[in-house]
Amino acid sequence: MEMHQVRYFLAVARTLNFTRAADECNVAQPSLTRAIKLLEGELGGDLFRRERPRAMLTPLGERMYPLLKQCYDSAQSAKALAAMINDGEVGALKLAVSSSIELGLILFQVNELRKSFTELELKILRGTGPQIVEYLKTGEAELAVGTSIGEAWDRLDSWKLFDESFDMVFSRAHRLASQETISLADLKPERFLLRSHCEKCVDLAAMLRTQGLNADHRHEVSSDQDLLALLESNIGISFLPRTVNAPQSLVRTSVKGLELGRAVSLYSVAGRQRSPVAATFMKMLRAANWPTKTD
Numbered sequence: 338m339e340m341h342q343v344r345y346f347l348a349v350a351r352t353l354n355f356t357r358a359a360d361e362c363n364v365a366q367p368s369l370t371r372a373i374k375l376l377e378g379e380l381g382g383d384l385f386r387r388e389r390p391r392a393m394l395t396p397l398g399e400r401m402y403p404l405l406k407q408c409y410d411s412a413q414s415a416k417a418l419a420a421m422i423n424d425g426e427v428g429a430l431k432l433a434v435s436s437s438i439e440l441g442l443i444l445f446q447v448n449e450l451r452k453s454f455t456e457l458e459l460k461i462l463r464g465t466g467p468q469i470v471e472y473l474k475t476g477e478a479e480l481a482v483g484t485s486i487g488e489a490w491d492r493l494d495s496w497k498l499f500d501e502s503f504d505m506v507f508s509r510a511h512r513l514a515s516q517e518t519i520s521l522a523d524l525k526p527e528r529f530l531l532r533s534h535c536e537k538c539v540d541l542a543a544m545l546r547t548q549g550l551n552a553d554h555r556h557e558v559s560s561d562q563d564l565l566a567l568l569e570s571n572i573g574i575s576f577l578p579r580t581v582n583a584p585q586s587l588v589r590t591s592v593k594g595l596e597l598g599r600a601v602s603l604y605s606v607a608g609r610q611r612s613p614v615a616a617t618f619m620k621m622l623r624a625a626n627w628p629t630k631t632d
Contacts, residue, residue, distance in 0.1 A: 342376040343409045345369045346384060350402055353391045417613045428454035428614035433462040433472040435483035437532065438601065439581055443482060446621040454614055473606050479615035481604040482622070484537065494607045499627035501579045503537070503597040504589040508571040511588070520593050521548050529555040530575035532564055537599050541576060544597060 348358035349369075359366040377384050384398035394402065430450065434440060440461070451457045462472050466486035470493070472478035482498070505519065513519055529545065529552065531538050542552035556573050558564045561581065568575060569586050576597060577583060603622050605611070611619070 338376065338379055339372070340409065340412055342372045343405050343412075345372050346376055346405055347402075347409060349373065349385060349392055350394055350398065353393065355392055414613055414616045428456065428612065429458040429460060430614050430618055431460045431462075431477065431479045432618070433464060433469045433478035433481035433483070435469060435481075436463050436465060437484060437537075437578070438482060441582075442580055442601075443622065446618065446625060449621060450614070450618050453617060457614065469604070473604060476609075479605065479609075479611055480619060480622075482601065483604060484599045484601055486604065492607045492609075494605050496603045496623055498601050498603055498622060498625070500598055500600050503541075503576040503578055503599075505574060505592050505595075506568060506577045506583055506587050506589050507574040508568055509586055509588055510571045511574065513574070514588050518593060519590060521550065521595060524550055524574070524592065528573045530564055530567055530573040531555050531557050532561065532575075533557050533559050537597065541597060544595070548595060 345358065345362055345364070348361050349355055352358045352361065355370060356366055359369040362369060373384065380397065380401060382397045383395050384401060385392040386395050430447070434443075447459070460478075462469075462478055464472065466483060469478070469481045469483050470486055473481055473493070486493075507513060513523060516523070529550075531541065542555075545552040556567065558567065564575060565583060565587070567573060569584065577589070578599060580601075583589060603619065605615075605619065
């Protein structure tokens with residue numbers, strides 16, 4: 338299978354006309370027709386049904402179209418990447434990351450990316466779900482890593498990377514630190530510390546209310562640094578995702594009868610041409626062996 342055959346096939350599938358496709362590909366129509374015939378021979382069947390003046394995809398053609406388009410797009414991305422590497426061009430990764438997600442989650446992939454793009458420039462934007470959507474809409478970011486973004490947009494593509502659960506966290510000096518198991522009843526006198534930048538903050542407060550706990554009796558902070566400082570000072574208790582690191586001075590545990598989790602996903606704008614840097618990083622994140630952090 339030759340890549341020019343794939344390009345000719347995609348052109349006919351798009352225009353539904355052999356003559357227009359040949360003009361678009363800047364090739365004589367007999368040459369285009371011959372190349373597609375060779376491709377059909379390799380795939381074992383007709384890709385088009387000739388109904389002059391139109392050419393319609395056959396069932397085989399419809400099944401082959403997404404695969405051949407992916408093949409062609411990947412080849413084009415590879416050529417663009419090779420050209421950038423050979424020319425020593427600078428690649429920029431424009432990435433939005435939810436404020437509730439630690440950057441350390443993706444640093445391995447960032448370092449791997451730097452091996453292909455030695456002059457890589459990073460532009461990392463932080464924000465809430467709605468802010469991340471805005472970064473993608475305006476093009477300030479090509480990709481985003483986040484949890485629930487809280488906004489439906491028909492041009493938003495998403496791929497779930499992994500699921501993780503939340504732990505209850507408190508100081509080793511807290512009265513609950515000596516208990517082997519903790520029940521919902523144990524939490525009734527407690528004042529909760531909630532992260533305002535965490536997309537699960539509203540869900541968590543609602544869940545606590547359904548369990549008969551006073552979620553309105555709480556402290557609210559806008560950064561993990563402040564949250565951890567208050568916890569270390571034994572001011573309240575909180576819930577943290579498994580991927581958020583906490584110092585050894587804090588206890589992480591579960592609460593019997595209380596379950597809370599979130600999905601971490603990769604986001605991009607559907608139909609928008611991605612830079613070689615973004616396309617490569619997207620493939621790295623989607624191919625990564627992410628742990629399911631619920632154990």
